[in-house]
Amino acid sequence: MTQNGGASSATVAGIEPRVAFLNDNDANQQLIVTKQYARNVMVTSKYTILSFVPKTIFEFFRVVANIYFLLIALLQLATPWSPTNKFTTAGPLLFVLMVTMVKQGTEDFKRHQADEKQNLRLCRIINAQGQTEMVAWQDLQVGQLVCVENHEELPADVVILATSEEEGRCFIETSNLDGETNLKRRIAVKSTAQAIGWRELQGDFLPQETVCASAVRKLRGSVEHEQPNNQLYTFTGRILLREGDRGETATPLGPENLLLRGCSLRSCAYVVGLVIFTGGETKLLQNSRAAPSKQSKLYRTANSCMLLIFTTMFALCLASAIAASSWNSRNVNRVWYLPFITEPDGASFIVNFFTFLILYNNLVPISLYVSLDIIKVLQANRITADRNMVYEGTRAVARTSELNEELGQVEYVFSDKTGTLTCNVMEFRKCSIGGISYGFGTTEIGRAVAALAGGNADPNGSSTSSSPSPAKAKVNPMFENAGSGGSSVRLDIISTDDVRERVSPALLPEIGRPKEAQVHFDPNIHFDDPGLLRALYAGGKQGERIHEFLMLLSICHTVIPEIDPKTGSVAYRASSPDEEALVKAAKCLGYNFVAPAPLMKVEISCKPSLLPPVTATATHGTASLEPTTKSYTILNVNEFNSTRKRMSVVAVNEETREYILYCKGADNMMLERATTSKNESETEARLKLESHLKNYAREGLRTLVLGRRVLSEVEYKQYNDTYVEASTSLEDRETKLDACAEMIEKNMNLLGVTAIEDKLQEGVPTAIFDLAQAGIKVWVLTGDREETAINIGHACRLINDKMQLLYVNAERIDALSAQLDAMYETPELQRLMRGGQVADNLAMVCDGKALVHVFPSRDTRIKMSAEATANVDMLAEKLLGIAKVCKALIACRVSPSQKAEIVQLVRKGGVSADEKKRKGAQPITLAIGDGANDVSMIQTAHVGVGICGKEGVQAVNASDYAVAQFRFLTRLVLLHGRCNYKRICKVIRYSFYKNIALVISLFMFNFFNGQSGAPLFESFVMAGWNFFLALPIIVIGVYDQDIPEDIVLRFPQLYRCGQHDSDLNMRVFTRTILNSVVHALICFFGCYAGTQITTLGLYVLGTLFYTSLLGAMKLKVVQLALVINKYHAVVMAFSIGLFVFFLLVYPHLTFMSYDMYGVPAQMVLHQRYWTLLLLCPVAAMLIDYTAVAAQQQFRPSAEDILRERFRAGRSKRGSDTVAPMDLPAESSTKSADKITIADQSINENNTNDSKEGKPGQSAPTSTLYVSL
Template structure:
């Protein structure tokens, strides 16, 4: 072709139709294919990759280390006790992630296999979407989605334009017009496009949907024609073609390099305050674990150092043991104790928390109070990781337009040539003028009025809905053939409101065809040639068009914020317009200033040349365009200003007041001017009439700003009784944050409400970051509806998107999305309150029940001389957190409602009770920890004193062994911690009842089967019957005295909080039931019912003893005969005085009485 490839690392070169240069040394570049891969795993890498990701979590990795330690050294517990829970957690997570990834694979295959048509050798060839390559010319038909990012070459329209909708990308449902360059617009067939010799140079792929920089070089008649390419020339993958029969485009970004795919990247991970507290608790319990392991190891060696505690002859050390390294021995024992106590760290906590967050997030979407019927929109949860953070918010940062207001604009007033006008009966009427014939149509306009309305009708980016034009088909007919029944579409509600108002008052925009803009002024058709559009940007805060009038004049029309337009105006009624703008703003109207400028031919030629150079630049295009725009938009002539009303949303005032009562400070961050923002703040209740309004506006220098801040700080200290509100503009804020950040924060903290006006998007994010990083570290929430709010939504701890009319960028980048601002009240005060209460109790309860679980294990080592003998059976160790105690707390964390929702909404002050992470602070943590230790001591010593000093509890001389004692402690513990959860529950559903009582029942049933109570072999007589029939030896008088004493204490304490004495009363009732079981053969004292003196509710812990006595065979070694002959005596680990059998033979050593006798 003759093109030499440019050498730019920041750009890519695309040869249209893959017509590469005919150079031997040229190597075609390699680009990504068009396959979309949203999946994370493949069949081959799923297991290793998923395991790697899961073991990156500290808890999983910790339990993996414990499991490996159990495999490598001689530990007191089976590796199954750690391996099975870890396997369960890893497997459940892997199945969940694998299923989700399978769904992604399925969706990818559907997209990649979709049929498409590409141009090959002048013909259309059908292929699959995944086969498209960069440089291919693709045909897309009406209502089809674009399979790659395409540069538009032509369409079935003569001007090469097409209409698309990007609802799947940014949620905007309005039609957008895209254009082809003039030179390719005429190539409307595959054969014609095959003759095209062109090269596209464009930027490398990036995720910004609204930015594209490139240029198209076309070779015609041995000459190169260069045309600039921008966002209006790019058709994004995922967008859909509308109102156009077909288009042809060349693929420039394919597959995972398309902008849609680049936006798949997840947002930065936010961590809630609860998660941070949970990690801190884990660290504390890890320290406790290490302390217990080290202390036990030291005490073991201290005992072994004493001669009188020398080991018996059958457990003497071998020569190898004596010569082995003491350090290695110490480490081995330390690791063994670490394994023994490691269950104090709950492995199932993370899984339970994840399940609670995932399942709990559905309640927001299901809440009909958060459903907006008019728009048919429900609340949306984009991340479930921050549910509880909704209950900790201290600052709310909100946008104004579209968030507090409806974003439905209605034209109210305007100023033209220094005169104020109102619209009355579709007429532009000067203020104070009465109309003789109000219903008569407009027949004439003054020259100034006509020019003003023409500027409004021409300076915009409004489109017309072609589907509603009679008989237009896919094309556009102009004034003489157009129906009056059509509708304007615009990305900006302000523009739509102004164009509609201009049409009502006699100057109607009839559409654009190619470069021709057509308006009808008082029934007369006029055509203007659109030469250039100077797009709006947040820095300039204005947009302009350059048009050629029917008379051939080159005219610039511009509209924008008064801070941008008035300062560049040189002629016209500038001062009166400024006064009128302030009056409009004081009424709460949104204001725009309108001006124009005429160019001489020489001026226009210079401007056209500079614009062409800037638009075709591949490097620093935005900066060059900004310089040219500033050069053009100067020496303006003021035409006037407009005032547009934006109504407040429903119940905004009540919502802000509820947030204020809840202790949440509300900051409004808006781009509107000072007067407009203050007026809206007063009307919505953000500011109230009795509030003293302080202002930090129009500061020019650092010194002025510092003096003003110092003055405001003094006033706040002096008038601390009344409430204050602060108004800050963007310029003053920049000065305050530059050198006086601390002073500015001091002023803001002492104000009840803050209003920041004339804010740029990045300034909003800076304000949020300023509060986040302040010494108090408050929890922040940002809420907005537009693209300019995305930065602050992402910066805040919690981001809320409003499903408004400015697209879906805010919704896509938010953590939660709601249809109206009023829903924020229930989202925080009810859902946030519940989520925090539930998960805070879940975390504390998990640590509590694990302290109850492991502390008896630690205490038991003092009685078995630190032999590392486990108190519980391995199966119980394994199933405690997985089966026996997991479901009640999970259901609690999903359904608990300690206060009725209506009470939470009617009394917002209740939100203060849980603020600042109140339930996961040091005092609650200490309470739950000490409660766990206290209950554990009662479980252990209550069972210990229940068994008393009797070494022979059976008539045949057999003794209860360590498994009996451990099962007794474990049974009491399971019942107590479950009932503790029941007593914490305020809102009972059938599911709560089922899992609470079902968990206890499941434990009993499982233990009965596991312990051999129910014999499955008919020929074998159940051992339990013989055991019960031979039980003797406990004095009834002794037990009765003990029971009477215990019940008196229970009656006294039952008037206090039940949950605090619940664990204490469990062991105290055992004596009564044990006595009755032991003397069951004597008719005179047969137990036929509960004693009348004991309240029925006090008898529930006695049930546990039945299982403890009858399921003593946890070692699964059957008694061979009633005379006591059983398994051979086993020796415990590391010199344990305990046998490994459950029931000691006549000569066996039982731990508890032995230690007491020594």
Template structure:
């Protein structure tokens, strides 16, 4: 490692990080009761060298079965077993190896009821006393009380000595009980939250729940307390309603015209539309009419309309044969594009019963249940999606309670389960879900659904074994919420403590403030002083008593000790009682009172009140609020914490030509370092960009009348790009610009959401805001993604509507740093589009070609990075039919694997993502949040040291540091460039230069 002053061209590189988790180990935030401060003073590098290394057992284990011998399209699936995983059976009898001697399932799954409270009514007293007596002062005062019990030590009233300690323990216990009671209330609300699950059918994966006598006793008490609480609450609310109704009559005498809530409309319609057994509980499209208009026959008409629409979607005999079996002729552009057959888990020969969806509590949801979720509802367990209200099987999920990200994620239903929409379909769905065991990695899951594919009803055709892989993109995790989706139907895989959110939360820790830990040491120091004081008193007393013919004899009325040694021993313990105030017990009472009052003041602080959600700052642990005043270091990431996580497409380089005008915050930081007036420069640049935007919009509308082009949505300002798109720079650059935007419109996993209006609006929902920004820019430039069909994407290319078949998606992850889409073009050619980090794409370009374009594009990307923009490279490769078919078979085998699926998919993907042809690069801006520079400056003035972690290049990070006030011109800028992975030498270099 070398340490040197900052130079303009220095860059830091980082290699890929292997994040594959070991099974059953915590992957994300781990909360552990208690804390150890042994590593507090160690440097970061030393802690890295002592990091716990977990071994990946899954890499050493071999599969018990064999791989798939053919692809899932109508062929036999493998019999690979999940090792230490689980098998969940649906409408199938359990095999012998899954049953015990009495026929009950061997596998025992945990309940979905969770408890985050630390105490129970029985364990509260002993457990709370155990935690309280971790304070050495409490042990000391208890010892003094025990000494006071013995009259030989001269204590006058032992009961009076115990009062202070009893008061301290009682006050602390009451505070802890209130905190834990709030946790218990939240647990009960969550466990009793409503969920719609399938009832009146047999879930073979769970045995009959045997309720113990203790659980019956608890249930009876809980119901009694809940009944009394609701009775008192309802009376109070009814009185308030009477007072409000009297006021309402004076204001509104014309009847109730209030609009009903969406939930009440939905539930009223569902209750009518699902009266018959097996009817589907589906969320209808809400009517704009008020509740008063939905009366009598109109309500029944709406229910009949829903039932008719459901019958039209019913499974028809012979659906399995509705597949286009025509091969695509590359020479005939009008030939039909072959559709891929994914199969169907419904057995048309199986009779239906009386199963129906019923509202139940979360705590009653079990592994193997069918669950239906509605819009805005939270997810009660880890669920695999079978079908959704969206025709493409997509649903939107909000994961902010899980990972803190506010952008919606897209989850996809299994292809084989998209026909399962009603209760009767659930009864006829016969399949096995093979799953890996539960682990805490939020971004990884491997499983497979296996079933027998039947022909039409009463058909004599032999059923074929089929399989479909299940990944994290098919799973809804507990703690998330459904958004922008009417309904979702899924199956429960993990419940309770085995869900990913609970595996990451761990046990509720008992937190202690730093001042409490420091007071323990002060008590120890005071006790040492007290020990020597009492020892001196005992020695003096014993020595004085041993002397004869002293005047002491006239004042001594007797002694408990018969000898000088025994008298000194008694004096030692008597002195401890006399000098006990050396450790002030009143200090602890004062601290508990102050902390309680401080928690109230924090809750009442109007400056920490968040008006959009009507929620104040709520302290969860009252006894650590004073730690806020002792913060010395703050470690923060950049994206989404300092920045808005709202991506805006700013610049692009295509075929060696740069496009785009922007004045970024990092560019302002660069000018700030040079002493330039950034306010004046920024105002000048914004005027120039506004003029260029007006010209670009005029040219775009002349080129193509794009109904989805909205002025306020355009972030890419480049009039010269539109000029080249019309052929001003020649046909070669025109074709390159068109092909580049087409690549952006095809290489993604974005879902299109259309909002009707004049003009209509298209919104793109993506797992990454970068993807949405790329597709939105392609839309603004005339390459609009209109939506998805069963196998493809419909794109409007400058007014010409085309359909592209997406054959495979190789998804992005942190280790690959790239994603690819294999697309069959309308002319029959197969093209792989790949986008990712510039270092990754450049390493996969075809050797010996495009040398000039590579250098020019790299220079442009470096220039974009200096301006604080996030850069990506776009490349492509044409595949011949035979090569693709061979590769696709290997890909399907890897995708259906249970063990080491990610490693196998990475190996297969790596084989096809080679010999690429560079198309260009993009640059996206993620602006700082409002108030971030001022907040960082205040933290610096307070003496708090802020560390920011970013994956940007060195030049980009420095410029952003200046723009957000993390760095200043009065600082000495030092760049540490680590050339090797030897932590010892790196730490030695740091100690040498920074000590």
């Protein structure tokens, strides 16, 4: 373990090491200066006092539209070409910039406050005199010694030099890092702990003051370690201690010796450590990276619309410049008195072009992006405030507001299983030991599978199992005289199914009682088979198997018991819910784990009522009425990882001094490492175990296979030497440790199988049904075995018994290619793929072993030839093509990286360039998960949703939205997503609509003023256009509701409009442009024909037309608002009042302009003013209202029908009810353009039983076919 002399010059993991010195402040200070080690401050703010103005201005002008307005403002200010006031563009632009700066400044000020609060927290350092003193976190430096007490948070990354506990151990909680609340074990560096304060097992407590003083007095040397990185679970380094004349002694450091900033100390009085990373170099802050920037599809569509508007504007400027040149050429001699009218030439053409560019600059809505930002923030607040998405006090959280409308266009949902579809509350239900299955009852998933098979699932039935022959079974005396009424029935130790078949029905309730089946009854554990305890107490070979089975559950784990000092109760802290469930199950069955590693203690108790009359034959000591204690010393731990899929411990039985390997893991890993026996009974037991595995998987139970092996002393020594060498290695430590574990994890005796139930969350089947009805494909990506994944798919109604399952599970690349080719060339699939259709009777099941060939690692792909790469890409294309025509997909045994690869494949629409360019090939994807293994998938999808579950907050921190349960996804997507999509579409259309109308009026007026570029409106009146119209559309963007929310959720088919871009596409946008042009022309020519400019003056006519057009815009808002609420009324009244106030006040501000003085008075006194003000907007909007009425009458949309039915039901019944209506079916045969809505009455009392699939109930048969 040690290395003498010359070690200080070595490198760590092949790179230049980072160094910190022990008790050498001068050397540390020099390193801090020369190496520029980070200060221990947290900075989450974006700006400083000096950088705030330049950085916000830079970010503001990263938006192309803002650069455009800046150029227009510069043209107005710096040239004589502007036909309007020089400040009409600069003023609004400056106002928008100020609003943005105030918003950014307010948010950043809050971040500064949070940073200051964090940086001024106090911690305890050890000074040169060996005493502790309090300093602020921000003053902590690399190389200082710190002392952290129980329940305190670590201020920096610290190497553990000594602790108060036995053998230098301590425990930490890492919820601030990874969200896990279980305690994790850490140990001090043995060489330093022995130097300053080593406490042996059962040793005396060492006072904190003594250890701190010793640390300063005795420790000299340095720590060489890796450079700062974001790997939370790895650490490589070594500590070099100077020991007088003997030189330096090197001791390797690993992650078990490191405490990270943000974690909290638990179950330990104090820890003394050396600071090695501070501030932004700590692993916590290295992981504090923003999620990848995402931009919604609708935002990109708006940018495309903006590009079209820019093109249109330049076309208008060019047309006006050409018309001006033509007019000047024809009239230059006739209007000789106008000095600026000259023969047209190139210079005058350029001047005219820029004059019209300034005049028409409002064609681009300056308020669009600001309005969208405000609206999206308010929409996000509404999502967070939704009381219908609260579970156990946990609300939905919109972590970003940029993707609110993206939620309304989702086509694929990728879901994890454990903790997402299921509760992640593990419950020990059944087990198989020695070929016998124990445990009554079935699961929700088991009932679903039984129903699909046409059988009736007995709620008290057990899984199918086999038993040893009665002749070879050990007779249990407790089953003598078990019959009622004096009859004698002898039962062997057999499966619980056989017990149920052979025992009188009157006794069945007794057999299924959890209190009888458990030694320490726990109401949260529903294991209810007393046969296990009876077999245990009866002894014999089966009793020994059960004893070893329960001992393994009590020992082979990383669970930590934490005792409440007030109540004395023990709470288990586990790294996973599965481990906690197994340890609790062992406790309930009498094997109570009470002391953690390294000296683990298990108290074994018995159930007196189940004890046989004679207990002398119980060789394992479980039949004593008094609890007995078994002690095991844990020597080595081979930890679980996603590659090994198992964990094991090597323990020494303190009584027998045997070296025992206990191992548990996934079935595919454990079965291939089990010993093969020629004994007929052992072979039969293994076959039954494998059968039970399949049965448990059919019930959706999570299984682990348990194995045991006794090691010889020589074999253990050989293994331990390799283990020590691997654990102290500075390079490839994890790989070497895995190889070391392979040395002994072989030829194991199988003890049995555990079966844990992870129940489906409430509402999951209904949620998946609704998502499917909305046209959203749900793909489940899980690490579970195939049978479990398929049966959970049945239980949650993702697949059904009428579906044909397409399996992609070949393990070799040639076999996989043949498998995909056979599917791909099927005529039926080819027809579906060509038509872009989805078959309701097809589902795909993929295995992770097959996907390894479809998604090779980056290193593998680099080494592949061009031909091999092309073959792999072809496999991915074929897989995607087949999967797209399937209604559902289940991927089992997949790794986190494979989850992300699947999402990426669907998101990009394939891997070839042609596929990417094909229309509709890039659907909107949503990924939902709850654990760290879902982070890559969540960040890869367009929209990431995290479940606030039991596996930490990594998924939530990486997500865009967070919900408490999967069922809330329907409300988030189908309600909030759909409504926000429609609202944003209205805002974008209206923003362009109102500005186009204004500019078209200016364009038309130029045909009446000799193409001079003179504006029809006074400059500041024209500049106020966006202000007078901004608020009403913001209210629509936040509160508009076309259909009541309960009806929206009842009819998921309504969601499909967003998937087809129905509310905003180039066709709809072109219609918006034409609509705006028509309204502008009606108002312009109506006002022009109804007045005489020669008598009224230019700005009187202009203000009259402006007011008329403003009225039309207000009426358009009213038409867009399908539901008028108090917010609409207040804002509409305010915006009208604002305009009236402006007309009353502005004309008197003559220092700004004299042009408007007296204009409003003349206008309102004109005899035709009020008539034109009423007729022009009404005439313009009459076209719209007529068109809408005709469309609703002759070609109604789904929304139109439901609104009409809702209003009819409300008027008749006085409540929110949808009345049934008879509508003729559409004549069109394009099924792809239609959705189906069940004709059913909707009200609060009508439950959605058809979705739950209750027997004897079905949806009404009449159907409405509604064209999209």
